[in-house]
Amino acid sequence: MSIQYDNQTHLFSLQTAHSLYQMKVDSADVLLHLYYGQKTDEDMSYRVRYADRGFSGNPYEQRRNRGYSLDTLPQEYSGSGVGDYRLPAVQAVSENGSRSVDFRFMDYRIDKGRQPLRSLPYVRESEETETLTVTLRDSVIGLDAQLIYHVYPAQDVIVRSVRLVNTGRQELSVEKAASACLDFLYGNYDVIHFHGRHCMERMPERLPLPRGTTSFGSRRGMSSHQSNPFVILCDHLATESTGDCYGCMLMYSGNHLEEMEVNQTGSTRLVSGIHPDGFSWKLAPGESFETPEALLSYSADGLNGLSRHYHDIIRQQVIAPRWQQEKRPVLINSWEAAYFDFDAEKILRFARSATELGVEMLVLDDGWFGKRNDDTTSLGDWTVNEAKLGCSMRELSDQIHAMGLKFGLWFEPEMVNEDSDLFRAHPEWALCDPDRKPMLGRNQMVLDMSRQDVVDYLFDAICAVLDSARIEYIKWDFNRSVANCYSKALPASRQGEVAHRFMLGTYQLLERVLKRYPDLMIEGCSGGGGRFDAGMLFYCPQIWCSDDTDAVERLEIQRGTSYGYPVSTMGAHVSASPNHQTGRTTPIHTRGIVAQSGTFGYELNPALLNAEEKEQVKEQIRAYHRYEHLIAHGSYYRLTELNAEKDHEAWMFVSPDRKEALVNLVCTHVRANGPFPYVRLCGLDPRKKYRLAGSEEIYTGAALMYGGYAAPQLAGDYPAMQLHFISEGDA
Ligand code: GLA
Numbered sequence: 001m002s003i004q005y006d007n008q009t010h011l012f013s014l015q016t017a018h019s020l021y022q023m024k025v026d027s028a029d030v031l032l033h034l035y036y037g038q039k040t041d042e043d044m045s046y047r048v049r050y051a052d053r054g055f056s057g058n059p060y061e062q063r064r065n066r067g068y069s070l071d072t073l074p075q076e077y078s079g080s081g082v083g084d085y086r087l088p089a090v091q092a093v094s095e096n097g098s099r100s101v102d103f104r105f106m107d108y109r110i111d112k113g114r115q116p117l118r119s120l121p122y123v124r125e126s127e128e129t130e131t132l133t134v135t136l137r138d139s140v141i142g143l144d145a146q147l148i149y150h151v152y153p154a155q156d157v158i159v160r161s162v163r164l165v166n167t168g169r170q171e172l173s174v175e176k177a178a179s180a181c182l183d184f185l186y187g188n189y190d191v192i193h194f195h196g197r198h199c200m201e202r203m204p205e206r207l208p209l210p211r212g213t214t215s216f217g218s219r220r221g222m223s224s225h226q227s228n229p230f231v232i233l234c235d236h237l238a239t240e241s242t243g244d245c246y247g248c249m250l251m252y253s254g255n256h257l258e259e260m261e262v263n264q265t266g267s268t269r270l271v272s273g274i275h276p277d278g279f280s281w282k283l284a285p286g287e288s289f290e291t292p293e294a295l296l297s298y299s300a301d302g303l304n305g306l307s308r309h310y311h312d313i314i315r316q317q318v319i320a321p322r323w324q325q326e327k328r329p330v331l332i333n334s335w336e337a338a339y340f341d342f343d344a345e346k347i348l349r350f351a352r353s354a355t356e357l358g359v360e361m362l363v364l365d366d367g368w369f370g371k372r373n374d375d376t377t378s379l380g381d382w383t384v385n386e387a388k389l390g391c392s393m394r395e396l397s398d399q400i401h402a403m404g405l406k407f408g409l410w411f412e413p414e415m416v417n418e419d420s421d422l423f424r425a426h427p428e429w430a431l432c433d434p435d436r437k438p439m440l441g442r443n444q445m446v447l448d449m450s451r452q453d454v455v456d457y458l459f460d461a462i463c464a465v466l467d468s469a470r471i472e473y474i475k476w477d478f479n480r481s482v483a484n485c486y487s488k489a490l491p492a493s494r495q496g497e498v499a500h501r502f503m504l505g506t507y508q509l510l511e512r513v514l515k516r517y518p519d520l521m522i523e524g525c526s527g528g529g530g531r532f533d534a535g536m537l538f539y540c541p542q543i544w545c546s547d548d549t550d551a552v553e554r555l556e557i558q559r560g561t562s563y564g565y566p567v568s569t570m571g572a573h574v575s576a577s578p579n580h581q582t583g584r585t586t587p588i589h590t591r592g593i594v595a596q597s598g599t600f601g602y603e604l605n606p607a608l609l610n611a612e613e614k615e616q617v618k619e620q621i622r623a624y625h626r627y628e629h630l631i632a633h634g635s636y637y638r639l640t641e642l643n644a645e646k647d648h649e650a651w652m653f654v655s656p657d658r659k660e661a662l663v664n665l666v667c668t669h670v671r672a673n674g675p676f677p678y679v680r681l682c683g684l685d686p687r688k689k690y691r692l693a694g695s696e697e698i699y700t701g702a703a704l705m706y707g708g709y710a711a712p713q714l715a716g717d718y719p720a721m722q723l724h725f726i727s728e729g730d731a
Contacts, residue, residue, distance in 0.1 A: 002151040003110050003132045009043055012108070012132060014149060016156040019298045020044075021149075023076050028062060029104040031076040031136060031147075033183045037244065038300050047185055048073065053264070057083050059102075072265060074183035077136060077147055077162065079103050080176075087213065087261045087271045090164070091176035092283075094141045103136035103145055114150045119504050120292050121251055121538030123159045124317045126152055142168015142285070150293075155313040158296045165288040174281040175496075178273035179250060180294035185267050187244075188236045191260055192303075192642075194228035194560055199548035199581055201225045201529040202560035204642055208236060209262050217257035217275050221446070221482025221499055222526060223533040229256040230533075230564040233270060238302055240638050241682065245299050245306040248272050249564055251318075251534040252292035254503040255279070278485065280496030295534065303563065304637050304682065311566035311636060318534055319569070322518060323541035327628055328568075329360035329406055330621055331473075331601035336549065336575050338605070340367040340374055344389045344396045353606035355403045357614060358621035361601075362400050363408035363475060368393075369465075370420065376443045379415040380422030382461040384468070397469040408473030408521075409465065413458045414506060415444045415479065422457075429454050431498070433486040441480025449505030450498050451489045459512050466517060476510075476540065478526040503535075510539040523571055523599075532561065542571050542599040549575035549603055550582040551594040552718055555649045555666055558597060559638060562651075568632040572598025574620070576608070588613050590720040592620035593664050597631060597651065600624045627724070630655055630662045637682035639663075647671060654683035658701075659727040661690070665711060666720040680708040681725075689731045693724035700731045 004013045011034075014021040022034040022044050035044035050067035059082070062068040070084040080088035081100035092101050111131045116122050132149040144167050150159040160180040166172050189209050193216045194202040207214075216231065218224035229250035235243040248270055250256050255275035262268050272294050281289050295313060299305035315324065332354045338346060342364075351362045369385055370378025384393045397407045416423050416430055423430060423445070430445040432438045438445050447454050465471070487498045514520065524531055524540035528547035536543060546557045554572065561570055572595040578585050595601070602617070609617065624631075634653035640646050647669040654661045661684060665677060684690065684701035691698045699709070704725070714721065 001130070002128065002153045003130045003149070005108060005110065009045070011043060011045070012134070014132065014151050014158055015039060016151060016153045016158065018156050018300070021158055025105045028059065028068065030070070030073065031103070031105050031134065033074040033076045036182065036246065036296075036298055056085075059083060074185055074267065075181065077103065077145055077181050078269070079138065086263050086269050087181075087259050088176060089178040089181040089271055089273075090145060090174070091276065092141065092143055093173040093175060095170040098141070101141065101143060102138050104139075106135040106137045106144070108132065108134045117161065117290055117293065119507065120290065121507060121535045122293055123150065123152070123157075123251070123295065123313065124321075126154065126317055128153050137167070141172060142166060142170065143172060152313060152317065155316065156297055156299070156309045157313045159293050160296060161293045162291045163288050164283065166283040166285050169285055171285070172283045174283055174289055175279065176273070176276035177281070177289060177291050178271045179291040180248060180270075180272050180296060182246070182248070182270045182296065183267060184233070184269075187268060189233040189268055190236050190238070192232040192234065192563065193258070194230060194563070196225045196228075196560075198225050198527050198530070199546060200553065201532065201546050201557055202228050203556065204560045204563060206642060209233075209260055209268060211262045213259060213261045215257060215259040217255070219255050219275055219277055221254060221485060221502060222478060222531050223253045223256060223535070224481070225527070225530040228532065228564070229258065229272070231258045231260075231270070231272070232303065232306065232563065233260070233268070234303065240304045240641055241302040243300075243302050245303055247295070247297045247306050247310060247564070249295040249310060249534055250292055251295060251538070252503070253506070253531050253533050253535040255499050274500060278496060278499060281500070282494060282497070292535065303642075307563050307638075308635055310564050314534065314537060315566050315568060315633070318537050319541045320514075320539070323521065327632075328521075328542065328599045330358065330624060331361040331363050331408065332359045332606065333363040333365055333573060333601060333603045335365035336580055336603040340372065342367065344391045347396065348399055350606060351400050351403055351405055354602070355405060357606060357617045359405065359602060361406035361408055361473060363410070363473065365410040365475065366412075366477075368409065377417050377419040379412055379417040379444050380420040380447070382411065382465055384465065393465065393469040397471060401470055406472040407470060408475065409471050410475045410477060411462060412477040412479060413462065413509065414447050414449055416447050417444050428488045431482065431486060432484045434488075436484065439483040441483075444480055446480065446482050448487050448489065448502070449509070450487045450501030451505070455505045455509050458509055462513055463516060466520070472519070473521045473523065475523045475525050475544065478531055507535070507539070514539060525571075529557070529561070532565065537565070537569055542569050544571035545598060548581045549573055550579040550584050551586045551591040551666075552584060552668060553582060554594050555668065558594070559649065559651070562636060562638065567597050567636060568599065570598040571601070572596075573601040573603035574617075575602075576604040586718045587716070587720070588616050590666055590718050592616070593666065593720045593722050596620065596624050596627070597664060623722070627653075627662050630660060634662070635683050639679050639682065647674065648677045650677075650679045652681060652683075658683065658685045658688065661725045663709070663723040663725070664720070666718060667714045668718065670715055670717070670719065674713060676713060677711045678708040679711055681705050685727070687731050689728045690725040691728050693726055698728065702731075
């Protein structure tokens with residue numbers, strides 16, 4: 001039993017393999033958060049102290065007890081306007097204009113397994129999953145908050161969400177509905193968040209939390225390049241391998257907000273959920289609203305420990321079972337090889353040279369539909385441009401399959417160009433305020449995915465293409481931020497619902513396409529990694545990590561992404577050198593090693609490779625197959641510290657049985673007469689002997705982990721090396 005309730009002490013204890021999460025119903029029926037941390041059987045109620053603090057008032061029923069204040073007690077899910085002046089988890093407006101929400105405990109239930117969410121992606125049930133539902137009620141306005149906790153013991157993850165139910169007789173307007181609220185009684189925490197921009201996503205920034213509120217989030221209608229819906233709070237002294245770390249990952253691809261507040265007494269609150277800016281949701285009597293899920297995890301083993309929990313839960317319970325063990329095809333994508341300039345002949349030439357190299361799938365990117373020869377036209381018109389191709393999609397795909405390759409196609413379903421038949425027929429299908437001109441991004445507008453007729457049109461349009469030819473994969477793109485988020489299908493009072501309804505429409509479309517084509521692999525994309533989140537990963541087993549394909553930049557992008565997401569989800573390709581985004585020249589060996597730590601592929605014209613490069617590509621693909629079980633299924637460790645001064649980046653994979661490891665090192669700054677790059681490995685068995693493949697060198701796991709591997713000094717531009725260690729038995 002991973003969830004227990006003690007009738008005597010009113011304690012709820014949620015246990016994972018290495019953590020305990022505890023809360024308690026106190027004598028005033030307030031649900032207090034007691035503890036989240038290392039596993040123990042203790043009753044942690046003793047940690048809550050009561051003190052009369054000026055300007056922290058008392059609820060009416062506690063008026064004789066000046067030490068009792070909602071403002072100072074650790075809350076499990078904070079209300080608003082009733083004396084807890086810290087961040088609210090929920091905000092709602094009653095018909096009389098009141099904004100107060102004050103929750104008290106009602107009841108609870110514990111169930112084996114879990115129910116899926118009704119309309120949002122969710123963490124799939126494991127054999128061990130148990131669910132706790134605690135109902136809190138504000139009986140004055142008639143609002144219930146059902147706090148839902150799914151425990152995943154093996155992965156050390158607790159998944160939280162909230163269902164708000166209108167149990168009263170008046171209409172309520174919900175203005176904020178966080179997925180999780182987590183109070184820390186004390187601690188000196190740093191926050192790590194993942195900011196960025198197009199072509200430089202998920203840059204980790206680590207900052208000591210100041211007093212007051214710190215927040216990160218997105219109002220772009222997408223999880224965004226600029227701020228990933230994932231934050232880490234870690235002890236100020238935590239490193240990659242030591243120290244307390246807490247993660248909070250929102251399983252959502254739309255607007256989101258992560259807020260942290262350090263209050264007057266030094267306690268910290270973390271609140272995460274849909275961004276309340278611009279959000280409001282009408283809740284009529286009897287109606288309910290479900291929030292996205294938040295994946296919480298705790299590790300005492302530093303940032304690498306925390307990342308492994310997220311990698312495990314995503315690989316085992318978020319990615320669809322269809323793709324969990326499936327080896328992903330090594331692909332070649334036409335974008336950087338041809339951009340919009342291609343016909344079937346050219347694509348077939350790429351395919352022919354790619355087959356010789358060992359590539360397994362060809363992906364035809366943007367430009368195959370409507371009249372699209374640049375980015376000004378045709379989004380929305382998902383009809384094959386046979387005049388441009390010179391043949392039908394079936395003929396093209398048949399010829400590609402005849403070469404032994406799979407075939408994939410690019411789509412950008414949620415968008416429309418002004419210059420398109422779709423927009424001419426249905427201008428009301430684009431999001432736009434009445435009487436305003438739309439804000440354009442890459443010449444395009446955003447379709448109103450909150451409308452069922454739009455979702456139905458897109459479903460039919462995508463199915464028509466998928467039915468016309470053999471297509472095993474689609475790249476599902478999203479190439480601008482949302483603005484003018486106004487739906488012509490909803491009344492004025494419901495415009496605050498559009499951004500969330502947009503996400504529900506997108507999820508519904510993905511769900512329906514996958515239901516009809518269960519073997520279709522969808523790679524998520526949004527100008528690279530603008531929608532790299534657990535919500536999209538529920539549908540898409542891999543996501544194009546960034547439009548920046550420069551191997552040296554990718555070291556940072558893929559490292560940043562790895563804090564929350566496993567490398568088996570990161571689309572990574574070898575592209576041409578000099579690189580198209582930065583102009584940097586890097587050796588093909590280095591480009592291969594970096595792209596191999598992802599779902600491997602190529603994004604270049606294979607005909608332009610010289611004979612030696614072609615041999616290297618063949619060897620890279622062979623190596624990828626050799627190491628795929630380690631890369632996709634092994635434990636991943638970052639071997640360099642985040643903010644350390646360093647001339648190299650190193651990371652490794654260890655097999656679950658610890659008999660094999662793959663170490664990668666890229667030198668980012670070669671120095672004359674410089675220091676040796678010593679690398680301390682992780683995750684090995686200290687008592688085993690490991691041989692370095694292709695050499696006579698044998699080390700114990702202890703030597704490699706405690707003493708470190710003494711790598712040679714490398715020379716040249718961005719040199720790299722890859723080391724494969726195999727266990728030779730016990731030392
Ligand atoms: C986005 C993607 C690219 C490519 C282009 C096509 O930018 O991230 O990989 O597909 O769109 O327009």
